Amino acid sequence: MxxxxxxxxxxxxxxxxxxxxxxxxxxxxxxxxxxxxxxxxxxxxxxxxxxxxxxxxxxxxxxxxxxxxxxxxxxxxxxxxxxxxxxLVEGEHHDHLVCTVCGTIAEFENKTIEALQKAVADSHGFIIRSHRMELYGLCAKCAK
Amino acid sequence: MxxxxxxxxxxxxxxxxxxxxxxxxxxxxxxxxxxxxxxxxxxxxxxxxxxxxxxxxxxxxxxxxxxxxxxxxxxxxxxxxxxxxxxLVEGEHHDHLVCTVCGTIAEFENKTIEALQKAVADSHGFIIRSHRMELYGLCAKCAK
DNA sequence: TGTATATTGATTATCATTTTCAATTAGGAG
DNA sequence: CTCCTAATTGAAAATGATAATCAATATACA
The missing domain is CATH 1.10.10.10 (Winged helix-like DNA-binding domain superfamily/Winged helix DNA-binding domain)
Incomplete structure (x- = not known):
């Protein structure tokens, strides 16, 4: 467990x-x-x-x-x-969807985005140690 | 100007x-x-x-x-x-590469990532109003 | 079991902002 | 141009979240 x-x-x-x-x-x-x-x-x-x-x-x-x-x-x-x-769940990273109305926080993970982040960093000669990504807006409930 | x-x-x-x-x-x-x-x-x-x-x-x-x-x-x-x-430059959004050693902040923009963010949000029924994305690590200078 | 050292809870300090408030200033009415 | 009201300012005090201090207490190893 x-x-x-x-x-x-x-x-x-x-x-x-x-x-x-x-x-x-x-x-x-x-x-x-x-x-x-x-x-x-x-x-x-x-x-x-x-x-x-x-x-x-x-x-x-x-x-x-x-x-x-x-x-x-x-x-x-x-x-x-x-x-x-x-x-944290063991080495797993996730990002957040933050509802600015009710404050609910949902999580997501997207390997494609992470690959692109790596590509962007590489093009700047930058070495990523960690990252954060948050999308702010309205969750499904509050959007109705 | x-x-x-x-x-x-x-x-x-x-x-x-x-x-x-x-x-x-x-x-x-x-x-x-x-x-x-x-x-x-x-x-x-x-x-x-x-x-x-x-x-x-x-x-x-x-x-x-x-x-x-x-x-x-x-x-x-x-x-x-x-x-x-x-x-802000008129409606333009950009994200940041933050060097955790020297504190330098570089900017970048990536339309593909933004499209993927939109896709992730859609799949949650979430409406994005704004977002932030920061990559933390070592800039080219500090990585040497 | 003894003992050196880490930890605790209460209190105080810190740090970046915010608020308060009396004095000042802006800008429209006359 | 002058008045007058409301917005603005700077200094100081307040706030709010976290961090440091410190005497009392608890832990773990010899």
Whole structure:
């Protein structure tokens, strides 16, 4: 199960970096992996507080940063001043369709576009390390 | 000349919205249009202060927002916590190659990718209003 | 079990903007 | 040209999200 693979990956990261496994990190990781894909720090914090009132905002921020460092999650910024985190599925990359009306975020992947990005980069002598692509507009529901 | 077209467009916007034309707005617009394409608020402010010490940071921020509203400029966020503005060339869209080492930003445009984006959106029943695409990595210089 | 070190939560700081507000300025009416 | 009202300005304070600080606490290895 993917969830366990990520837990394992994070455990390895913790060990590799000489960090410690803590109750809070376990709780946050569990909640993060069971929640919807794109969560802002604020949403995560609120959700966690419901069951675990003792957890501090700073700890949530720090732990999410660790998830990103460990490779099991990814930071995303949609330009609204909120940092969001999404859990990554092993080496897979996807892009986003962001509805500007209801805020819904859909994902997509397109190998042809990625090949073209590579071609564009090559023509500039540029080496791609990562990319982001977001299409903003109206989702099917809001377009009606 | 493009610069004058934008000045004219901003003048019209000012009139249409019942706003006023001021010395500061003229100075900021001139500097903005003559500066390089992607400027952070901070860079703009510093550059302006060199010649016009009286201009306040708040005024620069406010005026740049007006440029964006009027359509002659566009806000961009690269996820580093700095808002950047670029002047738009009439309806033209372009994407960015961002060097994560030296910070250089190159532009590109690719009609094929845009057509594919449209196709992806269509398949989701999504209507695109705008998009952003950024490729992060090493520019030709830094890759050596 | 002891102990050095990482982690935590609360609080404070930071950083880039935004807002506030009194003083100033623009620009239409007269 | 002069008044007058509303928009604008600059300085300072406020905001909002995240990051750093620090004393208290928890973890993991010897």
């Amino acid at each position: 993917k969830r366990d693979i990520k837990k394992e990956a994070f455990r390895e990261f913790i060990a590799r970096e000489g960090l410690k496994s803590t109750r809070q990190r376990d709780i946050i990781l569990d909640f993060f992996l069971s929640a919807k894909r794109h969560m802002s720090v604020e949403e995560l914090y609120r959700g966690l507080r419901a069951r675990h009132p003792g957890i501090g905002y700073a700890t949530v921020c720090r732990t999410l940063k660790l998830f990103a460092q460990s490779g099991i999650a990814h930071e995303i910024h949609f330009g609204d001043g909120q940092t969001r985190y999404e859990h | 493009k610069r004058d077209i934008k000045k004219e467009a901003f003048r019209e916007f000012i009139a249409r919205e019942g706003l006023k034309s001021t010395r500061q707005r003229d100075i900021i617009l001139d500097f903005f249009l003559s500066a390089k394409r992607h400027m952070s608020v901070e860079e703009l402010y510093r550059g302006l202060r060199a010649r016009h010490p009286g201009i306040g940071y708040a005024t620069v921020c406010r005026t740049l927002k007006l440029f964006a509203q009027s359509g002659i400029a566009h806000e961009i966020h690269f996820g580093d916590g700095q808002t950047r503005y670029e002047h």
